[in-house]
Amino acid sequence: MAKILAYIESKENKFKNSAFETVSEAKRLSGVLGCDFASLVISNQSADEIKVLGEYGAEEIFRLNLDEMNSVKGGNIKYSYSAISKAVSEFAKQNGYTIILFSGTGFGKALSPAVSILTDSALIPDITGISVNDGVISVTKPVYAGKAFAEIKVNSENVVLSLRPNVFKAEKTDSNNAKVTDITSASLNISADDFSTVVTEVVLSQGKIDVAEADKIVSGGRGMKGPENFHLIEELASVIGAATGASRAVVDAGWRPHSEQVGQTGKTVSPGLYIACGISGAIQHLAGMSSSKCIVAINKDKDAPIFQVADYGIIGDLFEVLPVLKEEFKKVL
């Protein structure tokens, strides 16, 4: 009998939207399969803070306190990927979970390979859809950076899946029936040896939304002419609450950090809104953003390939368009 475990990521003791997406999908899948599902949280949040997951349909929630877990290692550490992988796997094995869902975030993609091996499961990462035929699970996974989609069938009793952020719907339910049960590292046989990789420090750039997680992105390319003009991108982004992105051309030129690069050798993004300014739309760039729900292009060349994937666009000089566009957005927001 199938049984679903949703590993719910909490970063700095907060849930991101991807966490709610994972809960919602676990609930939906449990309905389709007619099976139980539970959520597992490893963090220092209080039971009340964790109960917010109940708004998305989580009922049975297990919590492992992160400080308690880290104390097994002694020392002053943030968290340990190896120990968390062991904890999730042990918990799944002890309680007979056959389907383990992760958010396809950096964190989820780091944990899931280890968990798939430790639980003798198939692994399919970064999926955009799950379907069930005669009780057999198959999934949709973008391949070749989104240039194609593979339908993949699971031929194994156990499976670990990671869900691409911003694709699955986080759906609120009418009532909150969440119940939080504590578990301990001792019950999961966690020992100091399980801490083979240890995160000692996390450095976050303050106040910036990362392109990989953003629901709206404003990106600039070589058409921006120089790093000194990116304030136009930043200002528009700040008006609409978007992250800033970039093409590889401007990253390679050193105008923007690599963390902003969208595309085949940068980040793959699927935001609700992607505004490409002065980006030609090279195949490697399109690969990373073509699954965005709404694409807007601003380019002075009417034949730029970006217009072929754009839902909306303006042909024009971005140095004239962007300041006006910002003001127009301000009027309605």
Next chain:
Amino acid sequence: MKIAVCVSLVPDSTTKVKIGSSGKSIDENGVTFILNPYDEFAVEEAVQLKEKSGAETYAISFGTDKSKEAIKKAYQMGIEKGILIKASGDDYDSYTVAKNLADALNELKPDLIFFGKQSIDFDGMAIPGMVATLLNLPYVNVVTKLDINGSEISAEREIEGGKEIITSTLPAIIGAQKGLNNPRYPNLKSIMASKSKPIEEKSSTYSGNKTEVISMNLPPAKGKGKILENGADSAAELVKLLRDEAKII
């Protein structure tokens, strides 16, 4: 010190994907295959370590004969020895790849194993962690900086909106991300030399896939977008469309 780099051959990123006649994979006709771009950072890191403090270096690939091209590119960049684990067909999933690599690495017993953070075909970011766990080794993926001090390692791992500093010990597996180094361009001499350099062949040790591709499809074609032609004068209309039609703001 013994260093292994696991390499794979992938379609060039400019490839326009077409679906092959099986309906389950891409049409490889006319596709140029290259060393996976992230593997270049992995190879470069291994070669720099060799140049700095001496090391035996290996490039290992699982695949068909074609994958020798990936190993040759690693030779051109300075790797000394190559091993091809010959896949029995071209129908293998990430578990099969990981299991075969793990078996070969278990014989070789390197002190340090590099991968590219992901291959640009299936983009799974799965194999380094799977191989590491099969071998019971620590792993850190998406690494942009690596310091090795005796058997202690400290790595910077890129995450959303920042980085993590991770410590671990050798032997370990590291997944290379852009930023780790600047991969060198092979010179003519090394390209010529790589041609005659032998590649050891091993037979595959495992073939039981856990997953199966049942079909591959192109993304749904997009309808024509609304492209406004009046530059800055179109800005107000665009905002209206985004609000009233796309309902995105």
